[in-house]
Amino acid sequence: MALxxxxxxxxxGIGTTHIRxxxxxxxxxxxxxxxxxxxxxxxxxxxxxxxxxxxxxxALETYGPAADDVKMxxxxxxxxxxxxxxxxxxxxDAVAFPSILVNAAGYINLSALEDTxxxxxxxxxxxxxxxxxxxxxxxxxxxxxxxxxHTGSPAPGGRIVHIASQAAHVALHHHGAYCASKAGLxxxxxxxxxxxxPHGITANTISPGPVWTELGKKAWGDAEVKAKYLASVPTGSxxxxxxxxxxxxxxxxxxxxxxxxxxxRLDGGFTAR
Numbered sequence: 001m002a003l004x005x006x007x008x009x010x011x012x013g014i015g016t017t018h019i020r021x022x023x024x025x026x027x028x029x030x031x032x033x034x035x036x037x038x039x040x041x042x043x044x045x046x047x048x049x050x051x052x053x054x055x056x057x058x059a060l061e062t063y064g065p066a067a068d069d070v071k072m073x074x075x076x077x078x079x080x081x082x083x084x085x086x087x088x089x090x091x092x093d094a095v096a097f098p099s100i101l102v103n104a105a106g107y108i109n110l111s112a113l114e115d116t117x118x119x120x121x122x123x124x125x126x127x128x129x130x131x132x133x134x135x136x137x138x139x140x141x142x143x144x145x146x147x148x149x150h151t152g153s154p155a156p157g158g159r160i161v162h163i164a165s166q167a168a169h170v171a172l173h174h175h176g177a178y179c180a181s182k183a184g185l186x187x188x189x190x191x192x193x194x195x196x197x198p199h200g201i202t203a204n205t206i207s208p209g210p211v212w213t214e215l216g217k218k219a220w221g222d223a224e225v226k227a228k229y230l231a232s233v234p235t236g237s238x239x240x241x242x243x244x245x246x247x248x249x250x251x252x253x254x255x256x257x258x259x260x261x262x263x264x265r266l267d268g269g270f271t272a273r
Contacts, residue, residue: 003252004041006156007096009087010034011077011135012105012163013046014059028213029163029241030104031059036245037252038069043096047075047086047135049105077105077131087138098146099156100252101139103132104163113176121177128181129188132162136192136203144199158201159252162189163244166209166267182207186263193261202260206247209267212238234269 012030034044048056056072063070071093075086090098107127109120143158167175168182185205192203210216210229220226220238230236247264250256265271 002041003037003100005096006042006100007045007090007094007098008034008037008042008100008102008252009045009047009090009098009135009139010037010102010104011047011075011131012103013044014048014052014056014072028104029208029211029244030102031062032241033102033104033245033248034070035063036242036249037100037102038063040249042069042100044070045090045093045098046070046072047077047105048072050074050076075135077135078126080134083134083138087135087142091142097150097156098139098142099158101136101160102163102248102252103135103161105131106163108175108178110174110178111176112174116177121180124177124181125184128178129184132185133188136160136162136188140192140196140199140201143201147200155200157254157257158196158199159256160189160192160196160201160203161248161251162203162205164189164205164207164263166207166265166271168205168207168263169265169271189263190261197260202251202257204251204256204259204261205263206244206251207263207265207267207271208239208244209233209270210238211241211244213241232270232273233267234272237268239266239268 010030013034014031034046038044060067060072073086073089076082107124147155162185164185165182167179168186172179189203189205210220243266251259
């Protein structure tokens with residue numbers, strides 16, 4: 001699959017999430033996905049949160065000294081003004097057709113439902129649901145406008161992929177706000193698939209269980225905790241970030257042009273039981 005002359009926009013693509021501020025981890029879902037799409041020829045526009053500004057230079061260095069096809073933009077995905085500024089800058093800089101959006105940013109904080117503060121509930125909803133809604137709107141407007149201006153060969157199909165979670169489908173202990181936000185994201189994606197399909201844009205979700213990233217290792221690195229969880233997973237293993245990236249690669253390809261409004265559960269069968 002070749003993605004040359006296409007631009008992939010990836011909120012959360014530099015490798016950290018809103019869980020906590022840590023040093024740049026090279027094995028996050030967003031960064032692995034970004035590097036996978038780049039290896040297929042895509043240009044990258046990676047959106048980072050304002051608190052991640054100090055690690056942008058280090059993240060860019062992982063792409064090599066001549067990374068003219070990778071650009072980074074500060075963006076608070078929960079702010080309409082910030083999203084609009086970032087997408088305007090992407091449009092001004094674009095040397096490739098803006099055809100791919102992968103929402104990989106996220107937030108999670110575990111707490112009993114009765115103890116979850118209104119502020120923390122809202123933070124889950126804003127980052128995990130409202131943010132993808134805003135970036136998708138901006139992307140759809142950008143794609144439709146670019147398609148109208150496009151001449152010559154057919155424009156590439158528009159592709160939106162949201163990283164949801166198995167938590168969108170089952171009740172997980174102390175995950176109330178997170179489950180609600182990810183379930184909402186799956187519902188939103190179906191509406192995007194329905195409304196934007198006629199414009200040439202498909203929208204799908206990937207719902208992983210725990211993924212063996214650097215952050216995943218912090219959460220599941222304890223042997224006893226990991227073994228207890230894996231006893232509930234039919235395959236007996238956690239997903240690797242490369243598996244998520246491979247699914248994204250498929251969903252943004254021409255081979256998936258009629259895959260629209262679907263959810264892919266990458267959880268080893270955890271939610272099948």
